[in-house]
Amino acid sequence: MTSNNFLIQLNNFTYQYPHTANNALKSINLSLKKGSFVGFAGPTGAGKTTLIKSINGIVPHFEGGTFSGEVLLNGKAADTMSTAEIGRSVGTVLDDPEAQIICLDVEQELVFGMENYGVPPAEMEQRMQKALASVGIAHLLGRSTASLSGGQKQRLAIAAALAMLPEVLVLDEPTSELDPLGSEEVFRVLKQLHQEQGMTILVTEQKTDLLARYCDQLVILREGEMVLSGTPREVFQHQDIFELGVALPEVTELARRYYPQAEPPITLDEGVQFCRNVILSFGG
Amino acid sequence: MNPVIKINGLSFGYEFGDSVLKDIYLEISPGEMVALVGQNGAGKTTLVKHLIGLLRPPAGKVSVADLDVANTRISKLSRQVGYVFQNPDHQIFHDTVQAEVAFGLNNLGLPREEVEPRVTAALSDVGLEHLAHENPQRLSRGQRQRVALASVLALRTPVIVLDEPTTGQDYQERKQIMALVEQLNKAGHTIVFITHDMSLVAHYASRVVVLCQGRIILDGDTREVFRQTDKLAESLLLPPQVTVLANQLNEPLNTSVSPVILSVDEMQDYLQRVREVKRNGTGD
Amino acid sequence: MARVIEYIYRDSIIHQLNPVSKLAWALGVMVLALTFNDPYYLLALLLSVGLVGLTGRVLKDLSGVMKGLSIFALILVLLQVIFYHGAYQEAIALGIAMGLRMMTVVLSFLVFLSTTQYKDIILVLTEKMKLPYDYVFMFMTSLRFVPTFLNEAIQVGYAQQVRGCPIDSGNPWRKMKAYIAVALPLVLISLKKAERLAIAMETRGYGSNNRTYYKEPVISTLDYFVIFLVVILIIGAIILRCKGLGVLH
Numbered sequence: 001m002t003s004n005n006f007l008i009q010l011n012n013f014t015y016q017y018p019h020t021a022n023n024a025l026k027s028i029n030l031s032l033k034k035g036s037f038v039g040f041a042g043p044t045g046a047g048k049t050t051l052i053k054s055i056n057g058i059v060p061h062f063e064g065g066t067f068s069g070e071v072l073l074n075g076k077a078a079d080t081m082s083t084a085e086i087g088r089s090v091g092t093v094l095d096d097p098e099a100q101i102i103c104l105d106v107e108q109e110l111v112f113g114m115e116n117y118g119v120p121p122a123e124m125e126q127r128m129q130k131a132l133a134s135v136g137i138a139h140l141l142g143r144s145t146a147s148l149s150g151g152q153k154q155r156l157a158i159a160a161a162l163a164m165l166p167e168v169l170v171l172d173e174p175t176s177e178l179d180p181l182g183s184e185e186v187f188r189v190l191k192q193l194h195q196e197q198g199m200t201i202l203v204t205e206q207k208t209d210l211l212a213r214y215c216d217q218l219v220i221l222r223e224g225e226m227v228l229s230g231t232p233r234e235v236f237q238h239q240d241i242f243e244l245g246v247a248l249p250e251v252t253e254l255a256r257r258y259y260p261q262a263e264p265p266i267t268l269d270e271g272v273q274f275c276r277n278v279i280l281s282f283g284g
Numbered sequence: 285m286n287p288v289i290k291i292n293g294l295s296f297g298y299e300f301g302d303s304v305l306k307d308i309y310l311e312i313s314p315g316e317m318v319a320l321v322g323q324n325g326a327g328k329t330t331l332v333k334h335l336i337g338l339l340r341p342p343a344g345k346v347s348v349a350d351l352d353v354a355n356t357r358i359s360k361l362s363r364q365v366g367y368v369f370q371n372p373d374h375q376i377f378h379d380t381v382q383a384e385v386a387f388g389l390n391n392l393g394l395p396r397e398e399v400e401p402r403v404t405a406a407l408s409d410v411g412l413e414h415l416a417h418e419n420p421q422r423l424s425r426g427q428r429q430r431v432a433l434a435s436v437l438a439l440r441t442p443v444i445v446l447d448e449p450t451t452g453q454d455y456q457e458r459k460q461i462m463a464l465v466e467q468l469n470k471a472g473h474t475i476v477f478i479t480h481d482m483s484l485v486a487h488y489a490s491r492v493v494v495l496c497q498g499r500i501i502l503d504g505d506t507r508e509v510f511r512q513t514d515k516l517a518e519s520l521l522l523p524p525q526v527t528v529l530a531n532q533l534n535e536p537l538n539t540s541v542s543p544v545i546l547s548v549d550e551m552q553d554y555l556q557r558v559r560e561v562k563r564n565g566t567g568d
Numbered sequence: 569m570a571r572v573i574e575y576i577y578r579d580s581i582i583h584q585l586n587p588v589s590k591l592a593w594a595l596g597v598m599v600l601a602l603t604f605n606d607p608y609y610l611l612a613l614l615l616s617v618g619l620v621g622l623t624g625r626v627l628k629d630l631s632g633v634m635k636g637l638s639i640f641a642l643i644l645v646l647l648q649v650i651f652y653h654g655a656y657q658e659a660i661a662l663g664i665a666m667g668l669r670m671m672t673v674v675l676s677f678l679v680f681l682s683t684t685q686y687k688d689i690i691l692v693l694t695e696k697m698k699l700p701y702d703y704v705f706m707f708m709t710s711l712r713f714v715p716t717f718l719n720e721a722i723q724v725g726y727a728q729q730v731r732g733c734p735i736d737s738g739n740p741w742r743k744m745k746a747y748i749a750v751a752l753p754l755v756l757i758s759l760k761k762a763e764r765l766a767i768a769m770e771t772r773g774y775g776s777n778n779r780t781y782y783k784e785p786v787i788s789t790l791d792y793f794v795i796f797l798v799v800i801l802i803i804g805a806i807i808l809r810c811k812g813l814g815v816l817h
Contacts, residue, residue, distance in 0.1 A: 043454040044424050056771050084776040092771035095452075099764035102772075104575060104712055108687050111782040116773035118780045125782075144577065146715070150324060164772065176452050179324045179480045181520055206454055209525065247455040250483070250525040254548050271529050279535065279558050338726050357736060358729045367730040373760070374720070375727035377752035387749070391732030421756065435731060 007168060007200055008032040008055060012069035015050060015059055024050040026224040027069070032202070034167070037194045039211035039232075040204040042221035043245035048204035051221065052172045054078070055202065057086035074167075088117065091161025095173040097153035101145045106137075109145055109156060113164045124163075131162040134197070135189045151182030155189055162193070168200040169193070175207060183207060187214045209249040212236070212266040220244050236264055287311040288443060288474050289335060294344035296330060304330045306498040308344070312476065314442065317469045319489035319506070320478045323520050326495040328478045329370075332445050335476070336365045349442065363392070366441040370448045372425070372432035381407065381423075382416040385435045392439070406438035410464060426457035433461070437468070444468060446477040450484065462488050483524040486510065486546040494519055507544045526551045574715065576682045581790075582624030583683045587692040589791040589798075590680050593620070596798035597676040601669045603805045604814035607661055610668035617676045626682045630675065637674060641667025661816060686712060688785050695781075702775075709765075717758065724753045 008030070015025040025047045032038060040048045053059040054071050061083045071078040078086060094100045103109040110128045119127070132138040135155040140148065148156060154174050161169055171190075175183035187210050193199040205211050211218055212232040220228040220235060222244055228235050235241065236252045239260070248256070251271030255264040258278060265274040289312040297303035304327045312318055320328050333339040334346045337358045346353040349364040369375060378384040385406055389399045407413045410430040415423065420431050429449065436444065446465065450458040458481070466488055469475045479485060485492055485506065492509040494502035496519035502509050510516070510523045513531065522528065530545035535558045545551050582590070600613055621627035648663030649656070681689075686708050693704045728749045729735050735746045769775075808814055 043456055044426050058767055058770065062767060062770055083770045084773045087771050087773045090771070092768070094764060094768060096764060098716065099761050100768040102709070102765065102768060104686055107782075108685075113772035115779050115781060116776050118776070118778035121780060121782050124780075144575075160772065173452075180482075180522060181323060208455075245454060245456045250548055250551075251529060254526065254529075254551055257548070257552060268525060268528060268532070271525070272532050275529065275533050275555060278555055279562060333726075336730050338729070359732050359734060359736070362730050362732045365730075369723070369727045371723070373757050374724045374753060375731065377749060377756065387733075388731035391734065439731070 005033055006031045006072070007034045007036075007074060008202075009072040009075075010051075010054070010069070011072070013054065013067065013071055014069055015054060015067040016065050017050075018064045018066075020065075023224050025054065028226055030219070030226065030229075032200065034200055035194070035198045036217060037190070037201045037215050038203070038217045038219060039215035040202070040219050040221060041206070041208050041211060041246045042227075045223070046221040046245075047224040048221055049172050050224075052092075052170045052202065052204055055168075055170050056090045056092045057081065057083040058092075084116070087113070087166075088164065089167045091158075091164060091166035091169045093154065093157045093161055093169065093171040093174050095176045097150050097157065097177060100157055101153055103145065105142070105144050106140050106148075106156060107142065110160050110163050113160060117164065127163045127165065131159040134162055134193060135159045149182065150178045151185040154178065154182070154186050158186070158189060158193075168202065171201070171203040173204050173206065175205065175210070183210060190214065206247075208247050212249050212252070220246060232266055233263055236266060237262075285313045285315075288314045288349055289476075290345075290347045291331075291334070292345040294331075294334060294341050294346055296334070296339065296342060304498050308500060310493065310500065310503070312474060314474050315469070315472060316491055317466070317475045317489055318477070318491045318493060319485040320476060320493050320495065321480070321482070321485060321521060322495035326519070327498040328495055329447055331495065332367070332447060332476060332478065335443070335445055336367050337361045338367075359391075362388075362439065362441070364441055364443060366436035366439050366444045368433050368436050368444070368446045368449055370451055372428040375432055375435070376420045376428060379419050380417050381412060381420050381431050381434075384420055384431055385438050388435055388439050402438045402440070403434075406434040409437055409467075410434045411460070426453045426461075429453065429457075429461065433464070442472075443474045443476070446475070448478050448480070450479065450481060458484065482522065482527075483547075486524045486527065494521065507546065510546065511544045530554060574682065575685050576626050576629055578625045578683075580623060580625045580683070582620060582626075582679070584788075585683075585794065586785050586787045586791040587684045587688045588696055588787070589794040590684055591689075591692065592795050592798050594676045594680040596802055598673050599802050600805050601672045603809050605662070605665045605669070605816055606814045607664045607668060609814040610665055610672060614668055614672045614675070617672055617679065621675065621679045624679055624683045626679060630678050630682065633678065634671065634675065637671050638667075641671055644670070658816070665816070691781055691784065695784075701779075713761075716761075717754075720757055721750065721754055724750050724757070727753075 010028045010030045013025060013028045014023050016023045028051065040051060042048055050059055053063065057078055059065065060067055060079065073086065073089060101109060102112055110131060111124050114124045114127065132141060135158050137152060137155050137159065140152060145153065145156065158169070174186050178186065190201055190203065191214050194201055215232060218230065218232040218235045219226055227244060228238055236248055241248065249266055251268060251274065252264045252266050255274050265271045289310065291308050291310040294305055294308040295303060296305040308331065320331065322328050330339065334341055334353060335348055337353050337356060340354050348361060351361060351364065353361065376384055378387060382403055385403045386399050389402055404413065407416055410433055412427065412430055412434065420428055423431065433449070449461050453461065462484055465475055465477065489506050491504065492502065492506050493500055494509065494516065501519060502512055502515050510527050516523060524546065526545050526548055530543070530551060534542065543554060545554055597613065597617055601610065604610060618627060621630060644667045645660065645663030648659045648666065652659035652662065690704050690708050693699045694701045725735060733746050733749050734742045737743045737746065
């Protein structure tokens with residue numbers, strides 16, 4: 001079925017939740033290859049969560065509502081597959097660490113999905129070890145889920161998704177309930193999965209400086225539409241970025257005050273270099 | 285001025301587990317705007333719960349507006365201290381925004397002629413007067429947070445405590461909420477807010493209290509606290525990006541102390557001054 | 569109280585028993601407790617249950633609950649004394665019997681729940697007793713969320729109290745009205761959580777066919793022995809009861 005190289009394709013996808021007046025997503029066109037690391041940003045109500053849900057099948061299977069256009073996973077229309085079927089290739093992590101941990105202990109949480117899909121018990125052991133090691137919590141096997149910190153819970157949720165050997169991970173604001181340390185923890189794990197295992201990752205996030213540092217591609221949504229897409233640098237360089245209700249990294253904001261048209265720095269190190277140049281350009 | 289909040293040698297531990305607060309001394313004067321920061325589990329929420337009697341001090345003394353918290357009913361303390369919880373869903377249950385905001389006032393036993401104008405004023409403060417007759421369950425998380433805030437504002441307490449008022453909100457909503465809090469502070473309210481967002485602290489707080497494992501390890505003027513990078517690192521907190529940027533740049537000016545930069549505006553001024561110093565050849 | 573029905577991680581011979589034999593034991597204790605109403609018999613039964621709890625190294629964790637239950641038992645005795653039409657001593661004996669009976673049954677189930685993992689209970693109920701997986705899973709999962717729910721209830725209580733809601737009022741009518749302010753947000757929050765949980769489960773293949781189980785609890789000779797013992801005890805109890813032993817009058 002892979003007539004093209006795209007793992008995920010949204011073609012003119014429009015969706016409306018039941019009992020609402022407006023479309024939550026409007027004519028979304030998005031094609032992503034295997035190995036992409038894409039961040040989605042935008043104000044509340046922009047459609048970020050809905051976009052994630054339309055890739056893991058919760059929209060429209062669970063939510064109902066009406067849609068037009070199509071979502072293709074490996075070239076196959078998502079609406080012809082059940083959520084459980086989609087779950088084999090799309091692993092999901094939600095925002096609330098409390099509400100998505102289903103079981104009482106780490107081991108059971110990891111095997112929950114595998115048991116549902118009928119994975120042979122001998123193989124579960126192996127997959128479990130690998131998933132835990134991938135997110136750096138191998139030492140937590142045997143602990144109760146209630147005893148974990150927020151960051152550990154989110155990493156467990158990622159591991160539980162990984163144990164099902166998905167082709168893509170989708171994460172809906174995975175750090176919204178975490179402190180800065182926990183947020184960094186989660187993104188470091190994502191980066192590692194992307195680099196070492198070539199995992200395809202789609203993540204929505206309010207903390208744009210995390211997206212700037214970790215993602216290859218940044219998509220800005222507003223009122224259900226995709227308004228900007230490109231590398232984080234390209235997006236932050238765009239003249240309209242200030243009107244889109246997303247926070248810029250402070251170094252980027254600073255640089256744009258000096259050179260609105262030029263490529264801005266997006267990380268702290270680049271910011272330091274930028275400031276040195278600014279000083280030099282007037283000094284000496 | 286006579287402090288409105290006095291905490292004298294407070295220690296606290298839950299029934300099972302380690303002590304959460306150790307030997308806390310803190311005095312807050314009327315009209316201050318204090319940010320309470322620290323990692324998850326540092327004891328921030330436990331500390332502020334003592335300000336309104338949700339927890340009673342087993343050791344030490346806590347008094348608010350000259351009321352001893354240990355033996356004052358919550359209903360009496362709630363006339364002095366307004367408390368906005370992190371999750372608005374923990375309080376919202378009426379079917380209109382208006383009724384939700386009136387709830388606390390009705391509990392106080394105020395006559396109807398007084399309740400109505402107060403509700404209207406509070407809703408207009410948070411910018412939700414147009415949604416007064418809407419069902420709060422149909423609003424966004426950010427809007428519900430503002431409903432919760434309005435319901436506390438309406439009580440017109442001299443002290444307002446906010447526990448992570450911006451969690452789960454987008455960039456614009458965060459700015460709106462904090463602008464409102466700042467306005468309340470200017471109108472004379474004493475504000476204590478908990479947050480993980482260091483740029484909010486840098487922008488809005490006049491004083492910062494840093495908790496680490498149940499102890500206050502830093503307490504002072506915002507700029508002075510952000511100067512203590514070592515101590516902040518000890519409690520695993522990272523100052524705003526521009527603050528770190530200025531630190532790493534480490535450009536000597538003709539003053540003996542390097543400045544602490546709190547915002548992009550300040551950074552711009554700082555660079556300007558560095559350039560002038562360089563141009564006049566006094567920098568090196 | 570929040571941790572009453574949680575699994576307690578310990579290593580003991582009771583933990584290693586198959587859930588089937590532990591369930592048989594708990595049910596057996598219940599039958600025995602209902603068979604007799606002589607306080608001495610019931611006291612002996614309660615002590616035996618306590619001994620099992622001790623062997624399972626969970627008795628200490630359950631002591632808080634047992635304290636609460638004994639207060640409840642005292643109230644039962646008191647009610648008997650007040651409302652029983654008959655001899656004063658008879659009333660006390662009957663009251664004590666009722667109290668002991670309740671404590672015995674509750675403690676045996678607490679020991680069962682605190683030494684048996686949920687997944688094993690689910691597995692036994694579905695695979696061995698052939699109950700439908702969906703219902704069993706839903707029931708056990710709702711039990712799993714009881715501590716979370718209690719915690720939310722405390723938070724909601726706080727949030728309403730700081731708005732002057734008279735939860736601590738002495739007036740029962742006002743107090744009852746105040747509890748509505750706690751109950752409603754709690755229901756709304758629980759519905760939201762349930763929806764999230766359902767989504768989390770759906771995306772992890774809940775409801776696909778051909779499920780497997782990672783670890784199935786083994787049945788050892790000790791398990792056969794326990795089940796055998798429970799059966800013998802029940803038969804013995806019935807014989808004693810028919811002979812009129814262990815019953816007052």
